[in-house]
Amino acid sequence: MREEEKGQVLRWIIERGLVGDSEGKLLEGLCTRCLAAGLPLSQAMILVDTLHPIHGGHVFSWKRELAEGLVSREYESNLSDQNTRLWHSSPFYYMLQTGVSELRRRIGESDDLDFTILEDLRAEGQTDYFAMVHRFGQETTIGEMDSVCSRWSTSAAEGFSDDDLDDLRLLVPALSLAVKAYSLTRIAKALVEAYLGRDAGERVLQGHMSRGTAEMISAVLWFSDLHGYTSISESSSPDQILPLLNDYAEAAISAIHGCGGDVLKLMGDGTLAIFKSDNAADACRSALRAESDLRNKIQALNLRRHEQSLPVTSIYLGLHIGDVFYGNIGSRERLDFTVIGPAVNEVARIASMCRSVDRPVLLSSSFVENLPFEERNRLVSVGRYALRGSNRPHELFTLDPERLS
Numbered sequence: 001m002r003e004e005e006k007g008q009v010l011r012w013i014i015e016r017g018l019v020g021d022s023e024g025k026l027l028e029g030l031c032t033r034c035l036a037a038g039l040p041l042s043q044a045m046i047l048v049d050t051l052h053p054i055h056g057g058h059v060f061s062w063k064r065e066l067a068e069g070l071v072s073r074e075y076e077s078n079l080s081d082q083n084t085r086l087w088h089s090s091p092f093y094y095m096l097q098t099g100v101s102e103l104r105r106r107i108g109e110s111d112d113l114d115f116t117i118l119e120d121l122r123a124e125g126q127t128d129y130f131a132m133v134h135r136f137g138q139e140t141t142i143g144e145m146d147s148v149c150s151r152w153s154t155s156a157a158e159g160f161s162d163d164d165l166d167d168l169r170l171l172v173p174a175l176s177l178a179v180k181a182y183s184l185t186r187i188a189k190a191l192v193e194a195y196l197g198r199d200a201g202e203r204v205l206q207g208h209m210s211r212g213t214a215e216m217i218s219a220v221l222w223f224s225d226l227h228g229y230t231s232i233s234e235s236s237s238p239d240q241i242l243p244l245l246n247d248y249a250e251a252a253i254s255a256i257h258g259c260g261g262d263v264l265k266l267m268g269d270g271t272l273a274i275f276k277s278d279n280a281a282d283a284c285r286s287a288l289r290a291e292s293d294l295r296n297k298i299q300a301l302n303l304r305r306h307e308q309s310l311p312v313t314s315i316y317l318g319l320h321i322g323d324v325f326y327g328n329i330g331s332r333e334r335l336d337f338t339v340i341g342p343a344v345n346e347v348a349r350i351a352s353m354c355r356s357v358d359r360p361v362l363l364s365s366s367f368v369e370n371l372p373f374e375e376r377n378r379l380v381s382v383g384r385y386a387l388r389g390s391n392r393p394h395e396l397f398t399l400d401p402e403r404l405s
Contacts, residue, residue: 017174219339285375359398363397
């Protein structure tokens, strides 16, 4: 590559990194520009670990001969035994363990290839392999995300020239910096959504972070907890409790998210969520769809856990609607993005009444009043009750028992 061309590619990387192009766009753009400038790339890949509860990282692969050019995939934090063995036999693992920053293999000329991936690449017609690891400073390392790994290969008969390798040594660090910037943004979004909830996380990322910043909203409130959790926790071994909580939380959260709700808090075995809509009836219907989906998920979950001789339970659910303050509460050092107000206390009390009336679901009268008439026909009153902390009795409703059978 001529000096002018290298300068143009470098400026492009900086510009797109500042704009915030994704890792895949950055890799594909760099490869096509290098190829056009005469650098004989035929394949490239970058690997970035992420701090995500499920996905351990992202891999982005580019192949010159593929019409789509770029392929991306996620890999899980907990690798299978087979994938662990593959990782431990890879050049990247070797480089990360030994501290090596570069590794080159002339795979077109050697019969003694020390990594399985090199044999695969040679079978695909590759002749030269060049891998790099660009490590981050300790203060900017987040979890497993401590470097950007990349590999570059060519099918040119003579392999990479010394000038080709120098070009990669100049351009790939800039690419790694741009990839790091985008990946950190993605990690921040994943973390706030995982720990605050989707809507609350988005609000925080938009700058709603000041202590005491809150707005009054009308929302459907969902509060659920596990039936008999205390007795289960006392009678089960400690190593069974966390999987139990995870299984039932997964059922509740996926049902809520699948119907447009947002989970705000996980409190042991309890879940606090909201459903928002410009139309209160729509929000109420969404909550009822989530309840129906949750019931189906619990049925399937209990069948699976019973077959594994694991403890099973069910979920009590209270649904309410009311005005709440939605925003930041706490100290300068520790904030919580949540909802507060009498309606929040009331929905928790409504859920706790499920035990007294022996029904899995209870709905407040205000929730029922916001449902369309045809939806109300499927509900029955269980009577009026004084809720702890409330100065007036509340009529509570449940779903028609025949509907739950």
